[in-house]
Amino acid sequence: MAVVNKIGKVMKRNHALVSFDQGRITQAIRRAADSIGGFEQDYLEGINDRIFTAGTNDEGIAEFLADLVVVVLNGDPHHLVANFPPSVEEIQDVVLHVLHSTGFMRAADAYTAFRWGHHWVRQGAITPEKFVRNGYPPSQMDPLLEWNRAHGCDTVDGLNEIVRSGKIKRLIEDSLMVYEDSLDKAASRVVGRIKAGDEIKMIWVSGPSSSGKTTTTVKLTDRLRREGLRFLMLNLDDYFWPLIEHPSDWINDRNYETPEALDIQLLNEHL
Numbered sequence: 483m484a485v486v487n488k489i490g491k492v493m494k495r496n497h498a499l500v501s502f503d504q505g506r507i508t509q510a511i512r513r514a515a516d517s518i519g520g521f522e523q524d525y526l527e528g529i530n531d532r533i534f535t536a537g538t539n540d541e542g543i544a545e546f547l548a549d550l551v552v553v554v555l556n557g558d559p560h561h562l563v564a565n566f567p568p569s570v571e572e573i574q575d576v577v578l579h580v581l582h583s584t585g586f587m588r589a590a591d592a593y594t595a596f597r598w599g600h601h602w603v604r605q606g607a608i609t610p611e612k613f614v615r616n617g618y619p620p621s622q623m624d625p626l627l628e629w630n631r632a633h634g635c636d637t638v639d640g641l642n643e644i645v646r647s648g649k650i651k652r653l654i655e656d657s658l659m660v661y662e663d664s665l666d667k668a669a670s671r672v673v674g675r676i677k678a679g680d681e682i683k684m685i686w687v688s689g690p691s692s693s694g695k696t697t698t699t700v701k702l703t704d705r706l707r708r709e710g711l712r713f714l715m716l717n718l719d720d721y722f723w724p725l726i727e728h729p730s731d732w733i734n735d736r737n738y739e740t741p742e743a744l745d746i747q748l749l750n751e752h753l
Contacts, residue, residue, distance in 0.1 A: 485549045488556055491567040495604075499567060507551050507577060512544035514581075514593035521589065529585040550580045629660065665698065669705035676711065684753075685713065691738055716752060721745050 491499045515521045521543045525534060537543030554576045560566045568576075574597055581590035599613040630636035633653060635644060644650050676682055687699045696717055703715050721744045722728070729742045737743060 485552050486556070487552050488562050489552075489567060491564070492573065493567050493569045495570055502567070504548055504552055507573065508544045508548040510593065510596070511547050511577065511581070511589070512540060514589045514596060515540055515544060515586075517592045517596075518588045521586065524586040524588050526585045533584060547577075547580055547584065547586070550584070551576050554580065662701075665701050665705060669702060669709070672706060673709050673711070716749075718744060718749075721749050 487502070487504065489502045492502050493499055518524075521534070521537075521540050525531065533543060533546055537546045551573070555561055555568055555573065558568075561568045574593075577593060578590055581587075581593060599608075602608045603610055603613050627636060633656065634640045635653060644653055672682060672685065685702070687695050687702070689695050696719065699715055699717070703713055706713055722738065723743060723745055725736070728736050729740060730736060
């Protein structure tokens with residue numbers, strides 16, 4: 483769609499002013515979509531199906547969404563004043579707003595990963611080599627994928643066949659062996675670092691909902707306790723806001739994946 487853009491400049495993080503380039507917004511959105519396998523991963527009938535019709539392909543959809551970003555930015559009269567152009571961060575916030583509002587949740591997550599990855603590279607917290615773009619670390623995930631393929635459970639069809647053939651118990655046992663072994667190795671690395679003089683104050687266990695974070699934390703804590711190390715376990719489940727205060731997504735469903743779902747202030751106090 484054709485949109486009218488009156489924004490001429492963008493304020494960079496060093497406060498320098500550069501020309502506004504909608505193409506860069508389109509490119510960033512397209513890159514996020516490509517990292518998840520295309521916009522079709524976010525197709526929602528009745529939510530964004532008309533965008534797929536209007537865009538016809540991933541490039542067209544990215545351009546359409548970039549147009550929406552431009553419309554939102556131009557809707558703020560402050561951005562039309564020469565001395566108050568939108569900042570890079572403000573533009574990125576609007577991109578996320580547009581992606582969330584149109585139901586492209588996976589693309590929004592990938593865009594967030596790009597955004598924060600670049601942030602930590604700029605801060606020097608990680609190297610460009612450690613920045614894995616959409617959060618997929620090949621060195622860790624590829625061996626797991628190969629294990630799944632070797633055991634015939636790398637697809638839903640394969641897993642269904644294992645269930646039908648009565649072999650699911652064996653698969654669970656094999657999986658638990660790998661899991662317990664990984665915990666042993668993790669505990670060994672922690673102990674080794676402490677013995678080498680590394681003052682480890684925190685151990686973070688991260689992952690999506692129902693991925694086993696609490697179970698892993700309990701098991702790892704037990705292993706470290708047997709080595710004479712005592713850690714206080716903080717469970718993020720204890721920091722969710724009450725349901726009446728809990729944030730909702732665009733279809734009024736509870737969103738437990740957003741940081742706003744947690745009482746961050748209380749967590750910081752306890753940390």
